[in-house]
Amino acid sequence: MINNRLILAAALTAAAASSVQAASRDYISVVGSSTVYPFATVVAETFGKTTAFKTPKIESTGSGGGLKLFCAGVGVEHPDITNASRRIKSSEVERCASNGVNDIVEVKIGYDGIVIANAKSAPQFNLTRRDLFLALAKKVPNVNGGGELIDNPYKTWQDVNASLPATAIEVLGPPPTSGTRDAFVELAMEGGCKTFDFIKAMKKQDKKTYKGICHSIREDGAFIEAGENDNLIVQKLESNPAALGIFGFSFLDQNADKVQGSIVDNVAPTFEAIADGSYPVSRPLYFYVKKAHVGKIPGIQEFLAEFTSDKAWGEEGYLVDKGMIPMPNQERSQFAADVKGLNILRLAK
Amino acid sequence: MNKPAVEQMRTIDRVNATLKQRYNRECRFRRFGLGAVLLGLLFVGLMFLNIIGNGYSAFQQTRILLEIDYRAEVIDPTGARDPATLSSADYAALVKSSLRALFPAVQGRGEKRELYGMLSSGAFLELRRRVMADPGLIGTREQLWLPVDDDIDMLVKGYIDRRLPESERRLDNRVVAWVEQLESTGAIEKQFNLTFLTGGDSREPELAGIGGAVMGSLYTLIVTLLLSFPIGVAAAVYLEEFAPRNRWTDLVEVNINNLAAVPSIVFGLLGLAVFINFFGLPRSAPLVGGMVLTLMTLPTIIIASRAALKSVPPSIREAALGVGASRMQTVFHHVLPLAMPGMLTGTIIGMAQALGETAPLLMIGMVAFIVDIPGGALDPSTVLPVQIFLWADSPERAFMEKTSAAIMVLLGFLILMNVIAVILRKRFERRW
Numbered sequence: 020m021i022n023n024r025l026i027l028a029a030a031l032t033a034a035a036a037s038s039v040q041a042a043s044r045d046y047i048s049v050v051g052s053s054t055v056y057p058f059a060t061v062v063a064e065t066f067g068k069t070t071a072f073k074t075p076k077i078e079s080t081g082s083g084g085g086l087k088l089f090c091a092g093v094g095v096e097h098p099d100i101t102n103a104s105r106r107i108k109s110s111e112v113e114r115c116a117s118n119g120v121n122d123i124v125e126v127k128i129g130y131d132g133i134v135i136a137n138a139k140s141a142p143q144f145n146l147t148r149r150d151l152f153l154a155l156a157k158k159v160p161n162v163n164g165g166g167e168l169i170d171n172p173y174k175t176w177q178d179v180n181a182s183l184p185a186t187a188i189e190v191l192g193p194p195p196t197s198g199t200r201d202a203f204v205e206l207a208m209e210g211g212c213k214t215f216d217f218i219k220a221m222k223k224q225d226k227k228t229y230k231g232i233c234h235s236i237r238e239d240g241a242f243i244e245a246g247e248n249d250n251l252i253v254q255k256l257e258s259n260p261a262a263l264g265i266f267g268f269s270f271l272d273q274n275a276d277k278v279q280g281s282i283v284d285n286v287a288p289t290f291e292a293i294a295d296g297s298y299p300v301s302r303p304l305y306f307y308v309k310k311a312h313v314g315k316i317p318g319i320q321e322f323l324a325e326f327t328s329d330k331a332w333g334e335e336g337y338l339v340d341k342g343m344i345p346m347p348n349q350e351r352s353q354f355a356a357d358v359k360g361l362n363i364l365r366l367a368k
Numbered sequence: 369m370n371k372p373a374v375e376q377m378r379t380i381d382r383v384n385a386t387l388k389q390r391y392n393r394e395c396r397f398r399r400f401g402l403g404a405v406l407l408g409l410l411f412v413g414l415m416f417l418n419i420i421g422n423g424y425s426a427f428q429q430t431r432i433l434l435e436i437d438y439r440a441e442v443i444d445p446t447g448a449r450d451p452a453t454l455s456s457a458d459y460a461a462l463v464k465s466s467l468r469a470l471f472p473a474v475q476g477r478g479e480k481r482e483l484y485g486m487l488s489s490g491a492f493l494e495l496r497r498r499v500m501a502d503p504g505l506i507g508t509r510e511q512l513w514l515p516v517d518d519d520i521d522m523l524v525k526g527y528i529d530r531r532l533p534e535s536e537r538r539l540d541n542r543v544v545a546w547v548e549q550l551e552s553t554g555a556i557e558k559q560f561n562l563t564f565l566t567g568g569d570s571r572e573p574e575l576a577g578i579g580g581a582v583m584g585s586l587y588t589l590i591v592t593l594l595l596s597f598p599i600g601v602a603a604a605v606y607l608e609e610f611a612p613r614n615r616w617t618d619l620v621e622v623n624i625n626n627l628a629a630v631p632s633i634v635f636g637l638l639g640l641a642v643f644i645n646f647f648g649l650p651r652s653a654p655l656v657g658g659m660v661l662t663l664m665t666l667p668t669i670i671i672a673s674r675a676a677l678k679s680v681p682p683s684i685r686e687a688a689l690g691v692g693a694s695r696m697q698t699v700f701h702h703v704l705p706l707a708m709p710g711m712l713t714g715t716i717i718g719m720a721q722a723l724g725e726t727a728p729l730l731m732i733g734m735v736a737f738i739v740d741i742p743g744g745a746l747d748p749s750t751v752l753p754v755q756i757f758l759w760a761d762s763p764e765r766a767f768m769e770k771t772s773a774a775i776m777v778l779l780g781f782l783i784l785m786n787v788i789a790v791i792l793r794k795r796f797e798r799r800w
Contacts, residue, residue, distance in 0.1 A: 046740075046748065048651070050733075057763065060737040061571045067739050068493065074739035076652060076748045079758070096648060139536070248761050250768070273763045276529070276536045335481075337489070341571070342763060 044095040047075035047322055051085025051102030053247065054131055054198050054267060055304050058343050059102050059326075065337065066325045072318035075100075082198050089307060090115035099312040099319055103305045104131065104198035107364070122310035125364040126323070127354050128332055130344040132268035132293035132301040133203050134280040135190075141260040142184065144176075144281035148299060151283075152211025153179045154188050155242050157235035166217040171237045191245040191252050192236075192265040199249075202302040203265055207283070209233040210299060253278055268293060268301075269342025293344045301344065310361055327355040419779075423772025429561035429574060430524040431513040432487065432550060434466040436495060440507045449503050459492035459499075463514065470555070471546060482543060488515040490575040513559060518573040518766035523547055524556065527765065564773065568739045569755065573766030576759070578774050580741040584654055584734075584749030585723060585781075591658020591745055592665060592722050597715050599662070600669030601704075604711070607670075608677040609699050628667035635663045636728030644732060651733035652748035660728045665718035672714020676707035709793040716789035720782050726753045752778045 049059055056079040067074025080088065082103040089101035090111060107125070115123060135151070137144060153159050154173060161167040176183035193200040212233035213219045221229045236242050245252045249266040253274050256264045263281065268288060271280050280288035284299050292298040306326075313319045325331060332338050334345050345351065356362075440447065443457040464484050468474065474483050491514040498512075499505050515521075519538050522528045524547065534541050550556035567577025603624075611617045639660035643649045649656050680703050688698040729735060735754050742749035750758070752774065759771045 044650075048748075053761075056737065057571065063737065064571055064739050068490070077737040078652070078733050079735060079737070096644075096650070249763070250760065267763075269763045273538070273765055275538065276532055 045317055046073040047100065047316055047318055048098040049075050049077040049100040049102065049306075050080045050088045050098045051078075051100075051306065052082040052104040052198055052304070053079045054082075054104040055102035055128070055306065057269065057341055058128065058304070058338050059306065061337060061341055062322070062326045062331055065331070066318075066322050070318070070321055070325075072321060075318075075322060086111045086307070087114075089309065090118055090120055092118045093120055093309065093311045095316070097309075099309055099316050100322075101307050103307065104302060105201065106303070106305060107307060112364070120309060120311070123364045124308040124310055124358065124361050126306050126308065126327065126358055127346065127350070128304050128306060128326065128343070129338065129346055130293055130301045131202075131304055132288050132298055132344060133199060133206065133265060134268055134271045134288040134300075135207075135263055135265055135283065136256065136271055136278040136280045137263045138256050138260040139277060139279055143279050144183065144263065145285075146183075146281050147180075147284050148207050148211035149214045150176075150180045150183065150211070151207045152209075152214075152233070155190060155236050156208060156212070156232070157237045158232060160215050160218070168232065171239070171241075186261050188241040189243065189259075189262040190241065190265065191243050191255055191262055193247060193249075194244045197247055199265065199267060203300065204234045204236065206300045206302065208236070267342070268344065272342045290344065294347075304343070307364070308361075310363065313361060323358050327351075327358050419772045419775050421772075423769055423774075423776050425525050426564055426769040426773035427561050428525075428558040429563065430516045430521045430556060431559050432516055433511060433513055433555040433557075434463065434470065435509060436462055436466050436512050437509050438462065438495075438499065438505050438507060443499060443506050444503075449506075451500070454500055454503065455496065457496070457499075459495040462495060463487060463492050470550075479542070482540075483546070486517055486520050486543065486546065488517050488572060488574045490570070490572055491515055513557075515563070515574045516556070518764055520547060521574055522766055524551075524558065525769075527769075564770070565777075568741045569737060569750070569758070570739065571737075571762075573762075573764050573770055576767070576770055578752065578755060578777055580738055581750050581752045581755035581774070582777070583742050584657075584738075585751040587654035587742060587745045587749065588657040588661060588751055589719055589723060591655055592661045593715070593719060595659065595662040596665045596669055596718065600666050600715070600718075601673050601711055603666075604670045604673030604677060605699060605704065608674050609695070609703065624667050624670050628671060631727070632664050632725055633727040633731070635660050636731030638663065639728065640731045650746060650748070652736050652738070652750075653746050654734075654742065654749050654751075655745040656732050657729055657734050657751065658745065660732060661722040661725060664725065664728060665722050668718040668721065669711070669714050672717065673707070673711040676710025676714070677703060679710065680706045705796075709796040712792050712796070713789055716785055716792075720785050723751075723781060723785070724753055724778070726751075726757055729754055752781070 047063075049063070051059075056077060060077050063075040063077055066072065078085075078098075082105055085098075085101035086103060086107060089098050091097050107123070112123070115121070135144070135146065153171075154176065156171060158168040159171050159173070161169045173179050173188060175185050175187050177185040179188070192203065213222075218229065218232055221232070243262075245255060245264070249270045252264040252266050253270055256262055257277050264278070268290075271278060271288065272290075282288075286292050286298045288298050288300075293301045308319065308323065328336075330336050332343070332345055332351065334348075336345070339345055346354070439462065442461055443459070444450075444453055446453070467483055467487065468480070471483060474480055494512070494514060498510075516524075519528070520543070523530070523539055523544065528537060528539065530537075530544055537544075547556065563575060564577045566579040567575060568580035570576040607617060607621065639656060643656045643659055644651055649659075684702050684706065685698050688702045689695070693701065726735075729751060733748075734750050735758065736748065736750055737758070738748050738750050740747070756771055756774045756778065759767045759774060
């Protein structure tokens with residue numbers, strides 16, 4: 020009994036000591052997008068190895084979850100940096116402000132391409148965004164015209180576009196919680212959706228319905244939610260040559276012997292095509308820094324310098340080796356200058 | 369009793385008529401049972417084969433033998449042997465010049481970049497560690513095995529097919545030719561991968577190890593054990609030996625049984641709300657992880673401990689009370705030691721469950737990239753199953769074997785815990 024009491028007492032003291040410890044933190048805490056995670060972690064590791072500072076802790080919480088944690092307040096118990104595979108929303112900036120997080124530094128780090136790939140053993144697809152929309156949307160315009168929307172009737176790719184093979188539509192993609200899914204829906208589906216004039220006209224009048232049409236993916240089995248794990252999608256594609264899969268460019272880059280990226284709008288998903296912006300399904304990656312923490316938590320400024328150095332995000336930097344697509348020189352030097360001066364984010368209202 | 373002979377005959381006839389059928393039925397049932405066991409074994413066997421087949425190669429790491437020249441003008445130009453200078457010296461340059469010496473024909477920026485890329489980007493750290501440990505090395509030469517990049521490692525281990533056309537391979541013909549040249553001279557070989565067992569996480573597969581995750585798991589389990597065992601046993605002893613039987617204790621009992629069935633993620637949410645947001649404990653710390661897992665394992669331990677207490681024969685209690693022991697003495701001197709083996713089994717099963725848990729830790733920030741090996745229950749850390757989860761999601765192909773190898777280590781720990789449970793139980797049983 021005495022022993023038990025001692026152990027309990029020890030645990031309670033440990034708990035008390037920890038709240039003291041929370042009053043100061045000697046490592047950088049980063050949260051946010053799982054898409055930026057592989058890049059942020061490389062920078063963090065290099066930073067930890069080459070400086071006297073501790074290696075930053077990086078949590079993979081998703082863009083939305085990361086911004087929620089980030090905006091929870093100022094102080095050592097809140098993260099210093101959040102990664103995002105999309106830009107911060109004005110609603111999130113407001114939430115930040117209501118919790119006292121006023122000065123946020125925005126850093127764009129580069130681009131990530133989203134590829135639609137299939138197994139090497141099958142012929143390469145040549146798609147347009149319109150094809151993707153017609154093949155995957157929940158509701159599509161009636162072929163007879165008239166601006167009427169019907170439940171997606173297409174069974175094979177040939178039904179969608181006569182030049183495509185007559186295989187059944189089967190696409191493995193990420194679930195709605197994933198940033199990759201958001202980006203795919205926004206860039207590919209909406210891009211194809213907009214090619215119908217009457218839907219495009221709807222955008223001005225009724226944005227909600229417009230989004231509902233363009234952003235809804237069919238639920239009749241043609242689109243299969245394959246989970247967040249892109250490696251799994253690659254494996255499934257390999258064993259099922261009839262299927263297409265949606266995932267990030269770095270997985271295509273690593274598995275070029277197993278899968279091939281489909282051509283979208285006449286552009287193949289290559290490093291160069293994503294970098295110069297001609298490949299249509301690519302998105303920018305960001306991270307956001309809490310300016311109030313700079314100087315309080317050791318190493319933030321040095322970490323930013325490492326991230327924005329040419330040896331990291333430059334055209335031959337180590338982030339490129341990990342599959343990130345760098346920004347053009349001019350954009351890069353502009354963001355590097357913003358970071359150096361810790362210029363605060365201003366969203367255009 | 370005295371039934372007519374005709375009827376007796378009829379009974380034995382009926383028995384005989386169905387005898388074969390009954391034997392068949394039993395035989396079928398036995399076969400079904402055996403089949404079920406074999407099927408289970410088959411799946412376990414397949415799982416083990418698959419994991420071991422994928423993972424065994426991660427315990428080896430390809431290394432290249434290089435002659436390193438610790439040039440004083442690069443490491444310590446002033447000769448002051450100042451640790452700060454030694455630590456920030458350009459060791460990568462030493463590695464690069466050794467590589468150039470090995471392949472003198474390599475010219476041009478692109479080609480050189482490719483050559484340097486053959487070695488792990490962390491290879492220079494080994495030089496730094498050696499020089500920091502022994503500054504006497506400066507100015508000398510040394511043969512050193514240095515780790516290669518993960519792509520080369522995959523090539524040497526045969527995961528990259530050399531016969532594929534160049535465009536479909538991650539390595540071009542030039543690099544493959546270099547590797548083959550090294551293979552012919554024996555300057556490249558697979559060696560035991562100690563880094564995998566002792567190192568922290570890394571984004572470079574050849575530098576990544578489970579050391580940090582194992583330490584994180586250890587601290588988490590220590591916290592869990594220190595909290596859940598005393599609380600669980602105390603709760604079980606009170607409920608079983610002291611508590612009055614009434615509606616309140618019934619309610620408590622029902623709730624403990626219900627808690628055992630609560631999905632573990634719920635405990636994570638609770639931990640986030642109570643321990644982190646309310647009490648302000650640090651995120652990602654094994655302390656919080658251990659507290660959350662305590663909540664999760666408590667029902668298991670309480671239920672197992674109560675079962676163990678119930679199985680102690682009442683005659684022991686009565687005999688102790690009969691010779692004048694107090695109820696507390698009865699419980700602590702006689703009942704508890706007898707029930708201990710069962711309690712320990714329950715505790716170890718609970719611990720094994722906690723060791724394999726990921727979902728609740730997701731909520732409290734233990735799913736994170738942490739390079740530094742944690743030194744205590746308050747340092748940010750991750751645990752083994754989380755490490756497996758993170759690696760399984762990494763694009764680099766070399767992480768696939770690391771994932772399987774980490775699963776092997778986790779399974780090894782689970783088997784070890786079960787063995788310890790059996791041994792402890794046996795020893796306690798012998799004493800009483």
